[in-house]
Amino acid sequence: MELLAGIGGFGESLWSYLIPFLFVLTIVVFFHELGHFSVARWFGVKVDVFSIGFGREIFGWNDRHGTRWKVSWVPLGGYVKFAGDENAASVPDREKLDAIPEDQKADLFHFKPLHQRAAVVAAGPIANFILAIVIFASVFTFVGRQISTPLVGGVVDGSPAAAAGFMAGDRIVSIDRKRVDSFEDIQRYVSTTTSTMTFGVERDGGQLTLTATPQVNEITDRFGNVHRVPQLGIQHGGTTEVVRSNPVAAIWQGVKQTGFIVEQTFAYIGRMITGRESADQLRGPIGIAETSGQIATFGIVALLMLTGLLSVSIGLLNLFPVPLLDGGHLLYYAVEAVRGRPLGEEAQEYGFRIGLALVMTLMIFATWNDLSRLQVFSFLGGLFS
Known part of the structure; x- marks a missing residue:
């Protein structure tokens, strides 16, 4: 009976955490991808897919430009897929690109000038910072x-x-x-x-x-x-x-709040690298979901402030120079600017594999922290002891 009661309580907690988590993550991911999408459209790039979530599509529609807007089953991110991409990480499909007629290359991301490609990639994290500033400024203006x-x-x-x-x-x-x-x-x-x-x-x-x-x-x-x-x-x-602040002052306060979060993040990383801080403070999807549910008990304003904080964190994380993330693409473009030509296909492929390994390792480590903190392993051990 205790086990059934525990499972029932877990089910209630799951829904109380899941709904705020999806609210926060969907807003942050949508604006991140909207940044990529908007600047790409501005430069005339053909976009095949705008997806919130990964995996199989739940529902979607096509706009007049031929872009498929969709919501997918796995709500742990999202992506914008440009014409000529091999996958959601914007890895180019070289065979497909080589077969493109010259008169159609003008609409493809991978044939755009270097500065335009860099702007499209940087637009995602920048959109996250802008979203955070707008959220903070709105709270400072209307709530105080x-x-x-x-x-x-x-x-x-x-x-x-x-x-x-x-x-x-x-x-x-x-x-x-x-x-x-x-x-x-x-x-x-x-x-x-x-x-x-x-x-x-x-x-x-x-x-x-x-x-x-x-x-x-x-x-x-x-x-x-x-x-x-x-x-x-x-x-x-x-x-x-x-x-309560006037809108102009609130925007500046929102900028300072965003800068403070960035400063705190780097300070934590610095303490962690020098051994003055443990890495067990890192949170994965489970930890973020738990925090979202807890913050939601304080009301919508607190949840919006968490959305702003998470938006800054995701924007900053994506700027890290790790292949697969936006910062990795920008790193490749910086090398291309210096060399006068892009890195070879093999070098880029190895870079993306290393980037995927690093991202997956971080995800697994953060999830392990979440499960350890929730004492899931102790609970499972108790069932079989």
């Missing part, structure tokens, strides 16, 4: 964002802040010569580094400079997820209000 005065309300014993000499009542006005306007700015700067930081502080009407090195602490959220975050050890002691 929390602004807290940068006052220290207390200092945790034994923390870096205590060792540096911070005291309750201090007002932090700058970090590494960057202006601080809110307590959120402090959290933003501190959470991206474990390097020594210089703080400009106002105390009792005077100015002083303090130095401190954030330390990585484990934080457990309300859902039981453990996050390792660099912290200083100060507590907020000022007032907090929700402020």
